[in-house]
Amino acid sequence: MQVKEFKPLIVAFCCNWCSYAGADLAGNNRADYPADVKIIRLPCSCRVNPMFILKAFQKGADGVILCGCLPGDCHYTSGNYYTRRRMAMLFSMLDFLGIERERTRVEWVSAAEGAKFAATMNDFVATVKALGENKRLEDLRCKK
Amino acid sequence: MQRIGVFVCWCGSNIAGTVDVKQVAKALENEPGVVYSTDYQYMCSQAGQDMIVNAVKEHRLTGIVVCSCSPRMHEQTFRKTAAKAGLNPYMVEIANIREQCSWVHKDMIVGTEKAIILGKAAVAKVNLNAPLTPGESPVTKRALVIGGGIAGIQTALDIADAGFEVDIVEKKPTIGGKMAQLDKTFPTLDCAACILTPKMVDVAQHEKIRVFSFSEVSEVSGFVGNFEVTIKKKARYVKEDICTGCGACVDKCPVKKVPNEFNLGMDNRKAIYIPFAQAVPKVATIDPNACNMLKAGKCGVCSKVCTAGAIDYTQKDELVTEKYGAIVVATGFEPISMEKFDEYAYSQSKDVITSLEFERLTNAAGPTQGKLLRPSDLKHPEKIVFVQCVGSRCASCAEKGKEYCSKICCMYTAKHAMLTRDKYPDTDVTVFYIDVRTPGKNFDEFYRRATEDYGVKYIKGMVGKIVPEGDKLHVQGSDLIANEQVHIDADLVVLAAAIEPDKSARPLATMLTASMDTNDFFTEAHPKLRPVESPTAGVFLSGACQGPKDIPETVSQAGAAAAKVIGLLAKDKLLGNPCVASSDENMCNGCSSCANVCPYGAITYEDKEFRMPDRTIQVRRIAKVNPAVCQGCGCCTVTCPSGAMDLRGFTNSQIMAEVDAICK
Known part of the structure; x- marks a missing residue:
């Protein structure tokens, strides 16, 4: 029997000013990364409410990554510092609930770092793939 | 419930090559709220936009999803289209299926699947969109230019000529920047001072321009049209409005051995000084680290000889807060430190100099009054070696130098070599280069003149080591074309040091929340279409702070930045961002x-x-x-x-x- 390759579902939250532009640059440079990554554009990484991440896992995401401007370079001066603190808390709580630390990540990607964006996504997808499907927090009612 | 129209763009083959656009349009047809779905070759074209306008009318659409390139590219375009069709511009959402889908994936099935999901997400969002109306804010019709080099000067003059007030903030005691230190300028060889100093005088005399020299920006708040900037006027211990620049204090100052920054430390200045004769403003400045009066309270000669009574030893740094509608960054560049390149013996021999130091040596107002003399023994050098790309194009040595090409070195080295041969035809001049890059108007002709008419020897290859031996410098290099090692006993070696952004740029970028690339050059809003604007609204870029540039390019960018500023300041009101x-x-x-x-x-x-x-x-x-x-x-x-x-x-x-x- 042929085993179907596991395709993880990755939600990436990107800030408009740095990492979303970095993702665009990855496109401009035709850098390759897996299509498992789906990007949601936000004004700033600090717009990411922990609820969004919980929702993603509830709906069957296998990994969630947040990308923001490099520390000190936030378009809104300090947003990414809030992100860093909030996510440190959230991720350790998720870890407690059984969602491995490797499934969640915060990464800083500047608008000039298209190659870094692609490399980050490649690495993250590979990491999540190795962990396999996420079963925790999943709302079974959502399954069709 | 919304009535949503979905428009899938092919972008020629950019999207359609990897994404089955027809299938995307079809898949999105059945999404909640979607009443119309189609595809077209170029949605952003006039025909594509007309198609959207017609569809809005025909199908009474209340929301639009465009599956196309990045919203950073065409969101504004499609918002305007929506407005044209009578919709609120904020009822448009873009699904980025080019930069973040078709360009990064190669498989048609995978690409199409992802494009459909991105489209669905955009449809889901538009279903919850609400019409938004931007607020209006007034525009302060004044501009701030940070940096008083040729870039800042040109930008300020152009803005002021259009009738708007401009303030220049310059951290040094005088405006003029690097260009003031140059001798002649390529490719026409007119003297830098002759073309720069009249512009400096224009700045000083312009009724719309104010110069804050010896000042720095210390705080920025506000937003486009309404910036509030705090400027720190550093204490120069001389009352700027009273000093006449007569120079009597400089003559009488007893502290004579302070390295002169303007001549890159190759001669000395006094503790009270005017950087150079044509300085603007022509006002003396006291160096508090050298002045006996400020250090020990003993001396006071300058205040005794100043008939105007301009000396004020008690002066303190002063903070001034001003309002501006636009800010232009023109912080320029700095040659990199030669510290990490000791194979060239820069720290071991006074006769290994950088190109900027060479510039001062050949300048009539420089430490040798324009005579080309070796710094160590003031003898005329008979053999000169120029080394190009010192720290530039250093992909393999990124920890020492810069990966990028500094752009100006090929041309100024050709200029130095040519001028040396012109003035001293008996001098033997050799240039080591990796590539000679001359892509400017009349640039290649200039370089050919150096080699063909002036007999400058060009050797393709790098210099590996320079060893001081007696009063000679033993240069070991390689000739890649002849495939042999070259040994030259030179009297003077000139290093074409890479250039990097000024050190003040990084903290300034943080204050302005303007983004920078990994080399600390300011990034532009779009590399091709918006090259003089920073992604931060109201912040503009002029000159080498954005990337290495020569003078003609700097002046054109300065003018372009000024045009953008004038366009902004000419408006009475700005529409704000309604996404608040x-x-x-x-x-x-x-x-x-x-x-x-x-x-x-x-x-x-x-x-x-x-x-x-x-x-x-x-x-x-x-x-x-x-x-x-x-x-x-x-x-x-x-x-x-x-x-x-x-x-x-x-x-x-x-x-x-x-x-x-x-x-x-």
Whole structure:
């Protein structure tokens, strides 16, 4: 029997000013990364409410990554510092609930770092793939 | 319920090559709210936009999803299209199926699948979009130019000539920048001072321009059209408005051995000094680290000889706050330090110099009055070796130098070599190069003149080591064309040091929240289409702060930046960003959490009366967002413990819907 390759579902939250532009640059440079990554554009990484991440896992995401401007370079001066603190808390709580630390990540990607964006996504997808499907927090009612 | 139209763009083959656009359009047809779905070769073209306008009318659409390139590219275009069709511009959402789908994936099936999901997410978002109206804000019709080199000078003059007030902030005691230190300029060989100093005088005399010399920007707040900038005027211990620049104090100052920064330390200046004869403003400055009066309270000669009474030993740094509508960054460049390149013996021999030092050596106003003499023994050098790309194009040695090409070195080295041969035909001049890059107007002709008419020897290859031996410098290099080692005993070696952004650029970028690349050059809003604007609205870029540039290029960019500033200042009102935070007063309990995290101080509190169900009146403290100040980061929305704060255009429910659509 042929085993179907596991395709993880990755939600990436990107800030408009740095990492979303970095993702665009990855496109401009035709850098390759897996299509498992789906990007949601936000004004700033600090717009990411922990609820969004919980929702993603509830709906069957296998990994969630947040990308923001490099520390000190936030378009809104300090947003990414809030992100860093909030996510440190959230991720350790998720870890407690059984969602491995490797499934969640915060990464800083500047608008000039298209190659870094692609490399980050490649690495993250590979990491999540190795962990396999996420079963925790999943709302079974959502399954069709 | 919305009536949504979906428009899938082929972008020629850019999208259609990897994404089955027809299938995407078909798949999105059945999404909730979608009443119309189609595809077209170029949605952004006039025909494509007309198609959208017609569809809005025909199908009574209330929302639009365009599956196309990045919203950073064409969001504005399609918002305008929506407005043309009579829709609110903020009823448009873009699914980025080019940069973030077709260009990064190669498989048609995978690409199409992903494009459909991205389209679904955009549809889910538009379903919850609400019409937004931007607020208006006034424009302060004044501009600030940071940096007083040729870039800043040209920008300021152009803006001021259009009738707007301009302030220049320059950290050095005089404007003029690097160009003031140059001798002649390529490719026409006119003298730098002859073309720069009249412009400096124009700046000084222009009724619309004010120069804050010896000053730095210390704080920036506000936003496009309404910046508030605090400028620190450093104490120069001389009253700027009284000093006539006569120079009597400089003549009499007893402290004579202070290295002269203007001549790169190759000669000395006094403790009180005027950087050079044509300085603007021509005002003396006291160096507090050298002045006996300021250090030990003993001397005071300058105040005794100053007939104008301009000396003030008690002067302190002064902070001035000004308002501006636009800010131009023109912080320029700096040659890199030669510290890490000791194989070239820069620290071991005075006769190994950088190109900027060579510039001062050949300048008539320089330490040798323009005579080319070796710094060590003031003898005329008979053999000169120029080494190009010192620290430039250093991909393999990124820890020492820069990966990029510094762009100006090929041309100024050709200039130095040519001028040396012109003035001293008996001198033997050799240039080591990796490539000679001359892609400017009349540049290649100039370089050919150096080799063909002036007999400059060009050797393709790098120099490996320079060893001082007696009064000679033993240069070991390689000739890649002859495939042999070259040994030259030179009298003088000139290093074409790479250039890097000025050290003040990084902290300034943080203050302006303007982004920079990994080399600390400011990034432009779009590398091709918006090259003089920073991604931060109201901040413009002029000159080498954006990337290495020669003088002609710097001047053209300076003029372009000025044109953009004039365009902004000519407006009476600016439309703001309607995607700002707003608080639901029924849910807010006035806890102050949001105000604590707001980087702009946009949130204030007021007491409001509420009618309760039992008909009593209750007064409650609630948060109020000032939409003109809020920049829409959304930090407060996540902080709010009662969920009262939300961000228009990126509401909690919209983002939740996107997550939902992606994870379905």
